[in-house]
Structure formats: C-alpha cells, structure tokens
Amino acid sequence: MYHHFCDFVNLFASQFLNSTNFGQDVEIFWWDTHHSGFVDSTFGVTWKAFSFHKPHELVNYDGKKVCFRNAMLPLLARQLFGLYYNMPWWMAVREAAFSMPSHTTFSNVLRHTLSQILNINELLQSLLRLKNVEAKIVNYERNGGLNFLEQLKATHNSDIFIGMHGSGLTHLLFLPDWAAVFEIYNCEDPNCYKDLARLRGVKYWTWANEDKVFPESIGLHPTMKTPHKKFTDYSFDVPEFLRIVQQSEFSDD
CATH class of the missing domain: 3.40.50 (Rossmann fold)
Structure with a gap:
C-alpha cells in the first residue's frame, strides 16, 4: 500500500504542476506490460479521484499505433534523492473555520x-x-x-x-x-x-x-x-x- 499510494501522490503532483488540464475528464494509461494486465482490486476505487474514466491498460495497445493530441508523462517515481524524500516540510494552515475538536x-x-x-x-x-x-x-x-x-x-x-x-x-x-x-x-x-x-x-x-x-x-x-x-x-x-x-x-x- 505504501509504494502504491506514492504512485497516486506522483499522479496528483504531475497533474497539479501541469495545471493546464487539472480535472477528472482525462484518460490515464497504466504503464504496465505484464501479460495479465494491471490488477488493482484492493485500491482500484482510488483511481476515481483522478478520472471519470476507467484507466487504459497498455497491454491492450500492444503492436498498435496510437496517436495523442495532448499527452503528459508523469514526474519521476519515488526515489531516494527524487521527488518524495526531499519534499519540504509543510503544515496545513488552520483557518478559523477549522476548529480543533474537544473530543x-x-x-x-x-x-x-x-x-x-x-x-x-x-x-x-x-x-x-x-x-x-x-x-x-x-x-x-x-x-x-x-x-x-x-x-x-x-x-x-x-x-x-x-x-x-x-x-x-x-x-x-x-x-x-x-x-x-x-x-x-x-x-x-x-x-x-x-x-x-x-x-x-x-x-x-x-x-x-x-x-x-x-x-x-x-x-x-x-x-x-x-x-x-x-x-x-x-x-x-x-x-x-x-x-x-x-x-x-x-x-x-
């Protein structure tokens, strides 16, 4: 779960930084070439936070020519000296509307x-x-x-x-x-x-x-x-x- 949700953080950061199309009307490709396809039975519901559409499996396009009008590759994956381990510390700002619970x-x-x-x-x-x-x-x-x-x-x-x-x-x-x-x-x-x-x-x-x-x-x-x-x-x-x-x-x- 830890490693997979770093993938979701990476996807969010990629869309956020791109910002030209930061919405859910996007098509996502699972960059996985295993013959059985991409299986995400446990956490698959999480993809709905990023797209209205079911992600495409790359194996379904094997041997085919595919054209894209507008495509974006994600940021580099989680690595020791890459995106996640060196992200700066930030704390959520507590606005007046967010009161600390007494319980x-x-x-x-x-x-x-x-x-x-x-x-x-x-x-x-x-x-x-x-x-x-x-x-x-x-x-x-x-x-x-x-x-x-x-x-x-x-x-x-x-x-x-x-x-x-x-x-x-x-x-x-x-x-x-x-x-x-x-x-x-x-x-x-x-x-x-x-x-x-x-x-x-x-x-x-x-x-x-x-x-x-x-x-x-x-x-x-x-x-x-x-x-x-x-x-x-x-x-x-x-x-x-x-x-x-x-x-x-x-x-x-």
Missing part, C-alpha cells in the same frame, strides 16, 4: 504486519481511561470486514492515528489536517512514514526510549537469517505510551 478520536491500526503489539488491549484500555477520548482498533485487513472506502472514512474521522511500522500507516494520507500520527515503533526504519507524514502535513511521533520497549525475541530475517527488528513482536511500557500520546495530542509543533 479526541484515536484509531489504532490493526493489520498483519511482520511485527505485532503483544499488549495492544492493555494500551487500548489505557487510552479509554483518558478524558474526552474515543479509542478503537480498526481492522484494515482485506478480510477485516471494511471495504476500502469504509477504511478511509475511519481514518479521516481520526485525530490521532496509531500503529506499528507497516503499510497500514499509509492511511495517514487521509487524516484530517489537524491530526497526528504515532508510529509506535519504526523497527529501525525511521524515515519511511516520517517522510510520508511530512508530505501529508500532519504531525508525527515515534517511540524513542529503547529501555521501555520489550521485544519477544531477537527476530531473524527470513532469508538472510540475521537479526532484524521487523521480524519479532513487541510489548510497550504503558506510561511511556500514554506520555507520547498526550504529547502528540496537545503539541502544536
């Missing part, structure tokens, strides 16, 4: 990542004891009962979005402007979702105190067989968890 909604991402939160119910109960707080665990698995549009609605109605390092955090792109992201543990990949939060313009927090996070095991990479923090499960110190949550809730930095 805070937390969404805790439940998605089968390589690392699981062992004491997730304990963390949830600690949130529920806070004043004026609604907290819930949202299952973003394909078989979790919510279709993609319902998942987006749950995300967009969250004030603080919480989850382990994993593709489910890509939902932060759909948070409201005042929201914050708490990546509970980045598993030694500190820039991935921090950069995505910066791109979206929402606040970002992650765990810092290694003495208050407790891995279940060393965790071994499945192919390299070397220690790797993405391949084990974790428990987290509850008071430290609440401290970071309250910091992200009330800070304007």
Whole structure:
C-alpha cells in the first residue's frame, strides 16, 4: 500500500504542476506490460479521484499505433534523492473555520504486519481511561470486514492515528489536517512514514526510549537469517505510551 499510494501522490503532483488540464475528464494509461494486465482490486476505487474514466491498460495497445493530441508523462517515481524524500516540510494552515475538536478520536491500526503489539488491549484500555477520548482498533485487513472506502472514512474521522511500522500507516494520507500520527515503533526504519507524514502535513511521533520497549525475541530475517527488528513482536511500557500520546495530542509543533 505504501509504494502504491506514492504512485497516486506522483499522479496528483504531475497533474497539479501541469495545471493546464487539472480535472477528472482525462484518460490515464497504466504503464504496465505484464501479460495479465494491471490488477488493482484492493485500491482500484482510488483511481476515481483522478478520472471519470476507467484507466487504459497498455497491454491492450500492444503492436498498435496510437496517436495523442495532448499527452503528459508523469514526474519521476519515488526515489531516494527524487521527488518524495526531499519534499519540504509543510503544515496545513488552520483557518478559523477549522476548529480543533474537544473530543479526541484515536484509531489504532490493526493489520498483519511482520511485527505485532503483544499488549495492544492493555494500551487500548489505557487510552479509554483518558478524558474526552474515543479509542478503537480498526481492522484494515482485506478480510477485516471494511471495504476500502469504509477504511478511509475511519481514518479521516481520526485525530490521532496509531500503529506499528507497516503499510497500514499509509492511511495517514487521509487524516484530517489537524491530526497526528504515532508510529509506535519504526523497527529501525525511521524515515519511511516520517517522510510520508511530512508530505501529508500532519504531525508525527515515534517511540524513542529503547529501555521501555520489550521485544519477544531477537527476530531473524527470513532469508538472510540475521537479526532484524521487523521480524519479532513487541510489548510497550504503558506510561511511556500514554506520555507520547498526550504529547502528540496537545503539541502544536
């Protein structure tokens, strides 16, 4: 999901910078030459935000001559020293019409990542004891009962979005402007979702105190067989968890 939604960000930026035809009455070509075509069953509804028309598959034009009156190639794809990782920090401007909610909604991402939160119910109960707080665990698995549009609605109605390092955090792109992201543990990949939060313009927090996070095991990479923090499960110190949550809730930095 993370990599695919960088494609959508790229498409938006390309249309925005072109600006001569920044609308939905455009034809999009999927630049994919796999014999089975472009399959996007999970996130396919997202293309409707960019075009009224179903995108064309490039494989359908194999061996044919196609003429375009007006065509645009997109910006370069996401890369280490390219578009996304070096985009400047920006924060959404809070106009008077956007009042900060007095009631805070937390969404805790439940998605089968390589690392699981062992004491997730304990963390949830600690949130529920806070004043004026609604907290819930949202299952973003394909078989979790919510279709993609319902998942987006749950995300967009969250004030603080919480989850382990994993593709489910890509939902932060759909948070409201005042929201914050708490990546509970980045598993030694500190820039991935921090950069995505910066791109979206929402606040970002992650765990810092290694003495208050407790891995279940060393965790071994499945192919390299070397220690790797993405391949084990974790428990987290509850008071430290609440401290970071309250910091992200009330800070304007």
